[in-house]
Amino acid sequence: MAHLTPTPVLEPGQDRTMILNMGPHHPSTHGVLRLILEIDGENIVRIMPDIGYLHTGIEKTCEAKFYQQVVPLTDRIDYLCPLTNNLCYVLAVEKLLGLEIPPKAQWMRVLLNELTRINSHLVWLGTHALDIGAMTVFLYCFREREDILRLFEMVSGQRMMTSYFRIGGLALEPPLGFFEKVQDFARRFPANVDEYENLLTGNPIWGMRTKGVARITAEDAVALGASGPTLRGSGVDFDLRRDMPYSGYENFKFKVPVSQDGDVFARYACRVAEMRESIAMVQQALDGMPQGPIKAVAPKVILPDREMMKTQMEALIYHFKIITEGFAVPAGEVYQAVESPRGEMGYYVVSDGTAKPYRVHMRAACLANLQLLPSMCEGRLLADVVAAIGSIDIVLGEIDR
């Protein structure tokens, strides 16, 4: 955790800045983010984020677990998009193992990832609008979010900590009636996005609070490591799903929304357009969902089905061995990045040939995006800080890990 560098002792009347603490328990900081603000009246002179209040040492914990035991830990990093984290980790380990994933599992992964993106953007939109003063959008967004969480519960048994993706495939076959429920949601949701846009996009108060606020140029955004909608809101057309596809994204048709203005409104517009693209991709996944197995053929890595385990001796042996001593992963290192709702989520996994990862490092999109905050806010008004924090969509669990 940081402290301000000692400020020089000032003569009376020489300067009139003051230090103000914002957070760590401030509703608009979306978690336990502490900002140390140096303000001159209402104007920000300097801003320094202080993080680490939610540091749980997940990277250290991973080193003490078997590869398959790390999957539930990845849920807890970014609790708004657990499935994206699951996907990124399992892709990294599958790359280390050289596993081929069957098409149905890949399509299910894309479908659930796009639902996760909508889920995360709904929480962002609701809380961001609430911070700026639009109350109704929050209630609308959480109404639809509840539908998505029910879908997650249906498929994985958990609303938030899903752990549904496993190394080599999926945990379970999607239950009967799941695709009908998703279809129902995909049919309804575009009209819901219209509702949010009716409340906000043309709203003059929303425009005054967001247009021209917390502006960042494309050069600054790249230099400071921004990614995701924060980068695309500044006019950089880069999306990992399209430009470096993974998990079968190359089979999907979608547009990458880009805005040129680089302000809060541009990032808002990007995310809202992304929700529309995501629901279209969910529809594509439903229409083209392949049939077939949901797990790769790798008996030493993937747990056998319950029925096989109870009837076949070999399956029972593999089950026992995977549970008790894990599975060895060939030595090597892999960096796998996916486009999370917040930007580039990357897992760097190093294996030394044993059953436990030697090192797991998570590249958090929010940590890099948070570095933009001083450039966005310095020289502007205090009230704009709230809008700026909302617009970069931080999750402190991911920043502090």
Added chain:
Amino acid sequence: MALEPAITDLEQLKNHPAIAKLTAWNPAAVEGAKFDRDEITILVERSLIRDACILLRDDPDCPFNYLADITCVDWFPSEPRFEVVYHLLSIPNKERVRLKVRLEGSSPALDSVTPVWPSANYFEREVYDLFGVRFAGHPYLRRLLMPEDWEGHPLRKDYPVEGYR
């Protein structure tokens, strides 16, 4: 998709654009290279890392203009103990490269790349905090995640998982 064996022979990899660029600039800069699982890793000499980064960032053919990540791996008890790992991304060319610098276990230090990419600020602070690797020229090298008065660097391998009791 069976695993191909890793290529570690520098002679075979010298035509990779990033390696060719670095060896043409300074043959001593590249200590080794590896091509494994479709990812290229370049081992860079410790004192040349900042200049190597500037060179790769400003390369007109394939500008690695985006620093995705910096992290570290502790290979305790073997020496050189630390590997600082840089993941570079070229947004125009959609390519990645991994740079590595090896450091000795006693007072590990190397040049900061914050002058090259300001985004290195938090990444280097995190590595300093959790591994105790010092970055010379960093504008504000203080602990990032752990409390200011914490003793030790938790991600080192000789630091127990449950902490010191």
